[in-house]
Amino acid sequence: MLSYDVSLHPDCLYTMSIAEKNSNFLEQIIEKDLEEGRVCSIHTRFPPEPNGFLHIGHAKSVCLNFGLAEKFQGQCNLRFDDTNPAKEEQVYVNAIKEDIQWLGFQWAGDIHYASDYFDTFYQWAQQLIKDGKAYVCDLSPAEAKAYRGWATTPGKESPYRDRSVQENLDLLERMKQGEFEEGSKTLRARMDMASPNMNLRDPILYRIRRQSHHQTGNKWCIYPSYDFAHGQEDAIEGITHSICTLEFQDHRPLYDWFMDNLPVPHRSRQYEFGRLNLNYTVTSKRKLKQLVDEKSVDGWDDPRMPTLSGMRRRGYTPDAIKQFCDMIGVTKSDGIVDVAMLEHALRNDLNEKAARAMAILDPLKVVITNLPEGHRETIDAPIHPNYPERGTRALSLTREIYIDRNDFTEDTSLSRKKFKRLVLSEWVRLRNAYVIKADEVCRNDEGVITEVRVSLVPDTLGSNPPEGIRPRGVVHWVSATEGMCAELRLYDRLFTEEAPDRDGRDFMDCLNKDSLVIRQGWIEKGLASAKPEQHFQFEREGYYVTDRYDHSAEHPVFNLTIGLKDTWAKKA
Numbered sequence: 001m002l003s004y005d006v007s008l009h010p011d012c013l014y015t016m017s018i019a020e021k022n023s024n025f026l027e028q029i030i031e032k033d034l035e036e037g038r039v040c041s042i043h044t045r046f047p048p049e050p051n052g053f054l055h056i057g058h059a060k061s062v063c064l065n066f067g068l069a070e071k072f073q074g075q076c077n078l079r080f081d082d083t084n085p086a087k088e089e090q091v092y093v094n095a096i097k098e099d100i101q102w103l104g105f106q107w108a109g110d111i112h113y114a115s116d117y118f119d120t121f122y123q124w125a126q127q128l129i130k131d132g133k134a135y136v137c138d139l140s141p142a143e144a145k146a147y148r149g150w151a152t153t154p155g156k157e158s159p160y161r162d163r164s165v166q167e168n169l170d171l172l173e174r175m176k177q178g179e180f181e182e183g184s185k186t187l188r189a190r191m192d193m194a195s196p197n198m199n200l201r202d203p204i205l206y207r208i209r210r211q212s213h214h215q216t217g218n219k220w221c222i223y224p225s226y227d228f229a230h231g232q233e234d235a236i237e238g239i240t241h242s243i244c245t246l247e248f249q250d251h252r253p254l255y256d257w258f259m260d261n262l263p264v265p266h267r268s269r270q271y272e273f274g275r276l277n278l279n280y281t282v283t284s285k286r287k288l289k290q291l292v293d294e295k296s297v298d299g300w301d302d303p304r305m306p307t308l309s310g311m312r313r314r315g316y317t318p319d320a321i322k323q324f325c326d327m328i329g330v331t332k333s334d335g336i337v338d339v340a341m342l343e344h345a346l347r348n349d350l351n352e353k354a355a356r357a358m359a360i361l362d363p364l365k366v367v368i369t370n371l372p373e374g375h376r377e378t379i380d381a382p383i384h385p386n387y388p389e390r391g392t393r394a395l396s397l398t399r400e401i402y403i404d405r406n407d408f409t410e411d412t413s414l415s416r417k418k419f420k421r422l423v424l425s426e427w428v429r430l431r432n433a434y435v436i437k438a439d440e441v442c443r444n445d446e447g448v449i450t451e452v453r454v455s456l457v458p459d460t461l462g463s464n465p466p467e468g469i470r471p472r473g474v475v476h477w478v479s480a481t482e483g484m485c486a487e488l489r490l491y492d493r494l495f496t497e498e499a500p501d502r503d504g505r506d507f508m509d510c511l512n513k514d515s516l517v518i519r520q521g522w523i524e525k526g527l528a529s530a531k532p533e534q535h536f537q538f539e540r541e542g543y544y545v546t547d548r549y550d551h552s553a554e555h556p557v558f559n560l561t562i563g564l565k566d567t568w569a570k571k572a
């Protein structure tokens with residue numbers, strides 16, 4: 001059993017996860033079930049409620065359910081658990097389907113909906129009534145709550161518990177026909193009001209909800225509870241291993257009770273694992289919806305959101321997310337994972353995949369005085385330094401270029417160790433190009449440096465400068481005349497606190513005011529032809545992705561996916 005602590009360093013967790021890898025308890029259960037012939041193949045399901053977009057926590061469940069099916073050559077269903085019409089919408093259904101496919105998974109056969117089985121559930125409810133195992137209860141929600149008792153004190157039986165089968169069948173039918181108000185009646189299982197497990201104290205099977213449903217329209221005005229629906233959906237679909245999060249552990253006896261007491265076509269079993277929680281992140285659909293509704297972010301797929309569609313737009317890759325889910329493993333207890341681990345997986349993946357390019361965030365003009373006006377030299381630079389087979393890109397070296405304002409200083413007293421960039425009267429190498437020397441600066445009336453005039457040291461392309469010339473370091477650059485302007489959206493974490501939704505605090509109070517800063521930067525011209533959702537490492541700056549929606553050749557838009565290094569660790 002493992003519980004991850006936020007104080008652990010990602011590298012150390014990574015090592016732990018490798019050690020844990022072969023001992024995923026669900027895999028062990030499945031191996032045993034297959035070996036001992038309890039099942040001949042496995043069938044899992046991912047059962048989202050379509051009341052919001054999928055978030056990183058769901059990704060763990062998706063990777064687990066689809067991943068187990070893949071590993072054991074079984075199948076995984078996608079089933080919308082649409083038993084609560086009040087909060088559910090078709091847009092969420094569509095977004096969820098897209099996110100799962102983006103992650104690279106495909107569900108078995110058609111998509112399933114809990115609502116496909118409403119007729120069967122209704123017949124099964126009638127069956128329970130006939131068997132004396134369910135009754136219609138007229139207690140109001142407040143009364144029912146009072147009757148339920150507390151964890152340490154038994155509940156009281158409802159005065160409606162002993163209605164005749166005929167009366168119960170009649171009332172249920174009239175509930176279905178819409179004769180009663182919301183909240184005036186429920187159908188409950190006749191179990192045990194004294195059970196130490198509160199979930200078994202005559203749980204609700206049906207509620208009246210006068211709401212139209214995204215799949216069934218106005219056909220129903222009574223809707224089954226999660227408990228009465230979930231296991232039965234599994235049974236109808238022949239799910240062998242129904243994997244859910246720990247909060248349903250106490251519901252398992254109920255899950256099994258329905259399996260025992262209903263004429264289900266298949267007996268499914270429920271297994272629980274620890275939810276994924278991340279620091280600096282909220283993973284509750286209700287809270288994410290609040291961020292959207294109150295316009296703290298620009299929709300569910302805002303690149304700052306921990307939703308899969310937000311992460312996609314931010315520049316996360318499916319592989320990074322899957323690697324992360326793999327790293328944290330499957331545990332039997334809830335824990336909080338350091339978001340730095342997720343970012344570590346992301347950097348790992350992008351370091352391999354992202355094409356290299358140069359972009360200047362805060363341009364300072366540099367004039368190479370010993371190049372003639374109109375000089376234009378093409379320099380081939382590798383797309384990826386570790387993979388020459390990926391080819392090269394053409395850089396244009398011209399008389400006027402831009403470097404980043406932070407990469408130049410007139411302060412000659414700074415040590416070489418402290419400042420490895422361009423200093424007045426000293427040398428620096430232009431990334432992939434020549435060594436230059438800063439000769440003089442020009443200023444405007446306010447005293448701000450507008451231009452640095454430099455000279456290029458000949459014959460230093462791809463070779464060392466002559467004796468006595470020691471460049472301090474390497475700076476990135478872009479041609480001022482052959483480059484182009486781009487919108488750079490610099491995203492950062494959405495919350496400033498490690499536990500934004502800790503009890504007693506409003507998570508909306510910890511929003512990072514600087515989570516989005518928009519800059520006009522200067523990029524290699526070739527980047528304009530990048531397609532949406534292409535990943536780049538802007539050398540020395542960070543990983544960027546072309547915006548999925550707003551990027552075009554005429555108006556390039558890049559989102560900062562993540563910096564090259566973890567700056568938060570430094571701050572902390």
Ligand code: ATP
Binds near residue numbers: 056
């Ligand atoms: P939320 O709390 O965000 O509303 P939920 O559990 O109600 O989430 P569902 O749509 O019911 O959302 O979740 C679908 C599946 O994803 C369930 O099997 C659920 O257990 C799993 N899941 C949801 N959140 C997490 C999480 N943080 N970690 C792991 N699995 C999760």
Ligand code: MG
Binds near residue numbers: 049
């Ligand atoms: Mg749920």
